[in-house]
Amino acid sequence: MTTLTARRPRIDSTNGVWLALGMTLIIGGILVATDGGSLFGQNSTVSLLQRAAGLGIVAVGQTFAILAGSLDLSVAYVISLTSLIAAETMAGSDGRVLPAILAVVAVSGAIGLVNGLLITKLRINAFIATLGVGLLIKGYLEQGYAGPAGSVPVSFQHLGYDRVGPVPVAFLLFIGVAAVAWVVINRSRFGHHLIATGGDLDVARLSGVRTDWVLIRTHVICSLCAGIAGLYLASRLGAGAPRVGAEGGYDLESIAAVVLGGTVLAGGKGGVAGTVGGVLLLAVIDGIFNQLAVDPFFKQVVRGVVIVAAVAIYAMRLRRKVVRKAAA
Amino acid sequence: MTVEAPTGPAALGQSRRGRWGAGSIAPVVVILVLLLVAVGIRQPDFYDPPALLAFLKRAAPLIILAAGQYFVIVAGDFDLSVGSLVTAEVVIAARLIDGDPGATWPVVALVLGFGLLVGLVNGLVTTLLLVPSFITTLGMYLILVGAVYTWTGGSPRGALSEEFRMLGRRGIEGVPWLGEIPYAVLILLVLAGLAILAMRSDFGKVLLAVGDNPRAARLAGGRVAGVRTIAFVVSGGCAAVAAILLGGFGGVSFQVGAGLEFTAITAVVLGGVVLGGGRGSVVGAMLGALTLQTLLTLLNLLGVAGALASAVQGLIILAAVAIGGLRART
Numbered sequence: 169m170t171t172l173t174a175r176r177p178r179i180d181s182t183n184g185v186w187l188a189l190g191m192t193l194i195i196g197g198i199l200v201a202t203d204g205g206s207l208f209g210q211n212s213t214v215s216l217l218q219r220a221a222g223l224g225i226v227a228v229g230q231t232f233a234i235l236a237g238s239l240d241l242s243v244a245y246v247i248s249l250t251s252l253i254a255a256e257t258m259a260g261s262d263g264r265v266l267p268a269i270l271a272v273v274a275v276s277g278a279i280g281l282v283n284g285l286l287i288t289k290l291r292i293n294a295f296i297a298t299l300g301v302g303l304l305i306k307g308y309l310e311q312g313y314a315g316p317a318g319s320v321p322v323s324f325q326h327l328g329y330d331r332v333g334p335v336p337v338a339f340l341l342f343i344g345v346a347a348v349a350w351v352v353i354n355r356s357r358f359g360h361h362l363i364a365t366g367g368d369l370d371v372a373r374l375s376g377v378r379t380d381w382v383l384i385r386t387h388v389i390c391s392l393c394a395g396i397a398g399l400y401l402a403s404r405l406g407a408g409a410p411r412v413g414a415e416g417g418y419d420l421e422s423i424a425a426v427v428l429g430g431t432v433l434a435g436g437k438g439g440v441a442g443t444v445g446g447v448l449l450l451a452v453i454d455g456i457f458n459q460l461a462v463d464p465f466f467k468q469v470v471r472g473v474v475i476v477a478a479v480a481i482y483a484m485r486l487r488r489k490v491v492r493k494a495a496a
Numbered sequence: 497m498t499v500e501a502p503t504g505p506a507a508l509g510q511s512r513r514g515r516w517g518a519g520s521i522a523p524v525v526v527i528l529v530l531l532l533v534a535v536g537i538r539q540p541d542f543y544d545p546p547a548l549l550a551f552l553k554r555a556a557p558l559i560i561l562a563a564g565q566y567f568v569i570v571a572g573d574f575d576l577s578v579g580s581l582v583t584a585e586v587v588i589a590a591r592l593i594d595g596d597p598g599a600t601w602p603v604v605a606l607v608l609g610f611g612l613l614v615g616l617v618n619g620l621v622t623t624l625l626l627v628p629s630f631i632t633t634l635g636m637y638l639i640l641v642g643a644v645y646t647w648t649g650g651s652p653r654g655a656l657s658e659e660f661r662m663l664g665r666r667g668i669e670g671v672p673w674l675g676e677i678p679y680a681v682l683i684l685l686v687l688a689g690l691a692i693l694a695m696r697s698d699f700g701k702v703l704l705a706v707g708d709n710p711r712a713a714r715l716a717g718g719r720v721a722g723v724r725t726i727a728f729v730v731s732g733g734c735a736a737v738a739a740i741l742l743g744g745f746g747g748v749s750f751q752v753g754a755g756l757e758f759t760a761i762t763a764v765v766l767g768g769v770v771l772g773g774g775r776g777s778v779v780g781a782m783l784g785a786l787t788l789q790t791l792l793t794l795l796n797l798l799g800v801a802g803a804l805a806s807a808v809q810g811l812i813i814l815a816a817v818a819i820g821g822l823r824a825r826t
Binding site for chain 1: 576621625626627628630631632634635636637638639641642643645646650758761762765770771772803804805806807808809810811813814817818
């Protein structure tokens with residue numbers, strides 16, 4: 169029994185999503201081709217990758233939070249806030265791009281710090297803490313802004329519009345962020361502590377991991393990723409937008425992408441590679457439906473079904489593995 | 497996520513936590529009284545019975561939603577689908593009734609049935625397919641929003657009949673001293689009574705045990721999957737009732753239920769119920785919803801605009817939960 173499972177390439181939750189992605193690409197490609205279009209044409213590929221970039225960067229940050237056994241519901245508002253900070257600081261001038269980026273890093277990092285401190289020092293449940301912080305930022309945004317504000321110089325719009333061949337620069341940024349995250353999670357001491365904390369907080373603490381400090385850093389990283397996504401959206405829109413994050417549903421969608429990628433919501437299991445797969449899968453489904461000109465709202469129905477079905481399959485595999493172990 | 501059932505010292509000894517710790521309703525009662533006093537100072541005629549009843553009428557949908565959400569949360573789960581369910585129900589009702597008074601009662605029955613069905617699906621997917629409820633109900637949220645938009649082609653159609661709206665708007669008129677007793681308040685009282693009875697029954701005790709420690713509950717012979725599923729059905733049913741009342745208050749739009757899932761969860765937590773399950777009372781959850789509604793009323797009276805209100809709301813929730821958490825530790 170054990171030798172059999174050892175020889176067969178194991179499909180666990182994080183590489184399962186790549187299999188699903190491959191199958192979706194093949195089936196979707198055929199469907200679109202019979203419809204007379206092309207899923208792999210220049211235009212559709214570019215817009216597909218473009219869409220994946222924004223959500224992807226947020227989802228990488230969310231992966232950290234979920235791996236640590238936490239989660240961040242404030243990211244959508246952080247995105248809106250940082251897009252405004254970026255655009256207003258730049259105010260259309262090339263020379264102010266760097267200060268704007270620094271301001272975004274400072275503000276998003278500070279929000280992550282507050283999230284982390286609320287969760288660890290005041291012991292507020294992560295769901296409520298980040299929801300409360302999100303409400304605070306939402307209030308500030310709605311009070312201060314009625315519509316788009318600030319403006320982004322043309323030089324900064326390269327981030328949103330340039331591309332290398334069919335690959336947008338923003339997508340490369342997403343892959344870069346994901347690669348750094350992969351190294352941090354899999355190769356650094358912090359990464360190991362992160363997994364340990366998410367796996368079992370008490371065991372990690374008793375083993376000498378400073379779990380509070382791990383969680384605080386995790387939330388700073390998560391918010392910073394949302395800040396980067398805010399910069400990207402500001403560059404894409406040419407201005408800051410007070411509702412771009414909430415309307416894009418980045419909070420729940422990023423969590424969905426992470427879970428779709430096989431990271432366990434309870435923490436401690438999964439990784440950033442799965443998240444990249446999850447983000448791409450969502451983007452490909454989007455792309456297929458766009459090409460087939462299916463009702464845009466129906467897309468959301470399919471998305472909901474896919475997310476639940478994927479997690480159900482992971483859960484089933486996990487259960488089988490446990491049963492096998494128990495039998496052995 | 498930090499919603500696992502508490503284990504170790506925190507799960508033991510109800511006595512050590514005392515009257516102020518997690519799960520207790522004392523903090524929410526204090527906050528509610530303070531807010532009610534503040535509202536009374538600002539608007540002295542708030543305490544006239546008719547005004548008070550009108551206030552309760554407005555609060556009824558949120559209190560009912562919070563009661564439903566309580567059953568799910570105390571068993572250690574989440575229901576993120578209730579906001580979209582409320583929207584779906586109102587839009588469905590409007591399209592099916594389409595101004596025809598004769599269709600009212602069949603549609604009311606259908607709306608209730610649909611709510612229970614959505615809850616049943618949530619419960620079965622969570623317990624049989626072992627999908628975390630956060631994901632199940634998030635998926636259901638996407639499905640309901642998408643389906644409703646698809647079905648109506650992007651904007652709500654039809655109209656609710658006057659009979660349908662009566663449930664949320666009107667009441668028994670000409671009652672001495674009280675004036676009008678709104679139907680919404682009567683429905684609220686009945687449901688609140690049922691919820692309290694349910695939590696005192698064996699079902700309620702098993703539900704609490706499941707939320708505290710599902711494994712122990714199962715080993716002790718509790719039908720864990722069964723009670724968790726029922727909790728979701730209750731939540732779906734409550735969302736349906738809330739939708740009927742909300743449909744009476746306002747117009748038909750896709751915004752009716754927007755964000756209500758978070759408001760309901762917030763209300764429940766404000767009422768001293770612990771996310772992750774096992775602790776807290778349904779009375780606390782309903783008081784939490786009443787407190788939240790009072791807070792919004794007060795902010796309104798103080799002239800704090802809708803925008804800043806959400807910031808104040810966020811701050812007060814953080815403060816209330818933080819104080820609860822710190823007290824639980826000492």
